[in-house]
Amino acid sequence: QSVLTQPPSVSAAPGQKVTISCSGSSSNIGNNYVSWYQQLPGTAPKLLMYENNRRPSGIPDRFSGSKSGTSATLGITGLQTGDEADYYCGTWDSSLSAYVFGTGTKVTVL
Amino acid sequence: EVQVLESGGGLVQPGGSLRLSCAASGFTFSSYAMTWVRQAPGKGLEWVSSISGSGGSTYYADSVKGRFTISRDNSKNTVYLQMNSLRAEDTAVYYCAKSLCTGGVCPLKLYMDVWGKGTTVTVSS
Numbered sequence: 001q002s003v004l005t006q007p008p009s010v011s012a013a014p015g016q017k018v019t020i021s022c023s024g025s026s027s028n029i030g031n032n033y034v035s036w037y038q039q040l041p042g043t044a045p046k047l048l049m050y051e052n053n054r055r056p057s058g059i060p061d062r063f064s065g066s067k068s069g070t071s072a073t074l075g076i077t078g079l080q081t082g083d084e085a086d087y088y089c090g091t092w093d094s095s096l097s098a099y100v101f102g103t104g105t106k107v108t109v110l
Numbered sequence: 111e112v113q114v115l116e117s118g119g120g121l122v123q124p125g126g127s128l129r130l131s132c133a134a135s136g137f138t139f140s141s142y143a144m145t146w147v148r149q150a151p152g153k154g155l156e157w158v159s160s161i162s163g164s165g166g167s168t169y170y171a172d173s174v175k176g177r178f179t180i181s182r183d184n185s186k187n188t189v190y191l192q193m194n195s196l197r198a199e200d201t202a203v204y205y206c207a208k209s210l211c212t213g214g215v216c217p218l219k220l221y222m223d224v225w226g227k228g229t230t231v232t233v234s235s
Contacts, residue, residue, distance in 0.1 A: 002154070032218055033221070044205055044227050045155060046225065047224075050212075051219075051221075056223060090155075090221065090222075092218045092220055094218065097169070098169070098171050099145070099169075099220055101156065101157065104154040
């Protein structure tokens, strides 16, 4: 059972916006940076966001990240069919002395 | 181009051993931490282990501690995962990832920026 909780699924029509929450605690999100990973069907994960809100080169600005207290949020605007994927948050947990991933959220474009 | 490529997966009996390799290219290998992450069939991502650029610091998930060993050979640009006493629950796709630590603060500021395509490990009799 992961210590980072995400909604199992979110969905929206093309062009709309979705947000994915990642809820943790003071031992993980509350005191460390959050990263986000995108896993398209049948492929390896890909870094989408790091240090809470920084995008790696090549990631469009339709993707945004934020953190407040012990929760983080990934936002996707202008939703496209190519955004259909599983999304995971991740961070170090100081109490567990382990890197932890969220439970994962499946994004569906209606 | 920055790349990491895993190999060594396969079918192994419970209690057996397997060594995974991850060959890196396109970056100064010794300057970066490396991480293994696995994904059981139909499940989410699970961090397994990380190693610092020098190899002097290693970190493990409780689920593999004492059974798995991460190591690296910076002269060969390769990181390894030696897996012993394998169990059915170790069945997964194992991904290798180039890793960074913001401000050099490892492992607290760790994240994985380039991932391989994975290698499949199946533990079954």
